[in-house]
Amino acid sequence: MSRRRMAVVGYDTAELLDIACVTTTLVMANHLGTPARPYEVVVAAPGGGPIVCGSGLTLHSQQSLERLVGPLDTLIVSGGVGFEQAAADPRLLGHVRRLAKESRRVASVCTGAAILAAAGLLDGHRATTHWRFASQLAARHPEVTVDASPIYIRDGDVSTAAGITSALDLTLAFIEEDHGAELARQVARDLVTYLQRPGNQAQMSLFTAVPPPRDDLVRRVVDHVAGHPDGDLRTAALAALVSVTPRHLTRLFVEHLGQTPGRFVRQARTEAAAHLLASTTLPLASVAAKCGFGSAETLRQAFTGRYGIPPSRYREAHGARPARR
Structure with missing residues (x-):
């Protein structure tokens, strides 16, 4: 039986959750289903040594990055506090480039996008990363179209997941692509997680209610609202x-969902505005326009009603930090 070889790249002070969200989800797919091509998961690190994760816990790698060879189904590069050192390591980048050529899919989690970008693998692609580091990635790699909003982006055979646990969402999407929606649902249920937030949902979304998977119609409308906050989202338009x-x-x-479409749209737009306020320096009028509010004043009223503080104060507390040089 042929297997799908999935390689996860770690390095010194990589984020344990970036790795575990991928590996646990893939292995659970093997346990819960009987896929024709089960996953063979390997964690690789430079020298094949242990990975001292950013949390201080030590993870033993299974393979030396230098000796890992293809073909691979998917190459996934993790993020973590050590991403800048990893992105500046020419030997690590060389092996990532080599393995990418031997992989059907290439992906990153969180700040792992900086490593793919440094290796030239995101050139000409749309990509995401953790919202806190998006402006830094865009400044350092203008050849990459960085979008800080979605929890993951799939652009051809290159995928990038946003902050940390969004790796789980991307991995569920891979499972659905490889083995069908039912196995992805089973894995999500056993992980006690959302059955796949749409990839274009904002990283900073505060949604707490998700339509049951059985109701495809409601989920389609929710996905549309999340992806088009500046569109025509009147109830009549959504119904049509x-x-x-x-x-x-x-x-x-x-x-x-326990609420009307109109109330849900207002909530979604306000949450999208919170994300833009935290991750960009756009003027309030531009934030309002991008999120479907008629004016900055309308945004202020909706935002204060939901969060108890005006947008300006929220930005002061949560606004994007300048990129590190």
């Missing part, structure tokens, strides 16, 4: 999108 009446859509939203 899924070919139902506004009354029927409202009934479904109340049943599955």
Whole structure:
């Protein structure tokens, strides 16, 4: 039986969760299903030595990065506090480039995107990373189209996941692509996690209610709202999108989300604004426009109603830090 060889690259002070979210999810897929091509998961590190993670815990690698050879199904580079040193290591970058040529898919988690970018593997691609480091990645690699909003981006055969646990969302997407939606659902249930937040959902989303997987219609509308906060999101327009009446859509939203479509849209737009306030320096008027509010004042009212503070104070507390040089 052929197996899908999945290699996860770690290094000194890599983030343990970046690695574990991938490896645990893939191995659980093997345990819960009987895929025709089960995953063979290997954690590789320079020299094949132990990985002292950023948390201080030590993870034993299974393979020397230098001796790892393809073909690989997927190469996944983790992030962590040591990402800058890793991205400046020409030997590590050389092996990442070599293995990428022998892989069907290439991916990164969190600040691992900086390593892919330094290796030239994100040139011409749209990519994401942890929201806190997005501006730094964009400044250092102008050839990469950095989008700080989504929790993951799949651009051809190159994928990038955002902050830490978004690796789980991306890995579930890989499982669905490889083995179908039902196995991905089983894995998500056993992990006690959301059944795949849409990739274009904002990293800073504070959503606490997700439509049950069985209701595809509600999920389609939620995904559309998350991806198009500046669009026409009136209840009538959303109902037309899924070919139902506004009354029927409202009934479904109340049943599955406990709120009307209008209230959900206002919440989603406000949360999108919170993300932009924290991760960009856009003027309030621009934030309002991108999030579907008619004016900065309308944004201020909605934001204060939801978070209890005006947008300006929220930005002071959570705003993007200048990129480190």
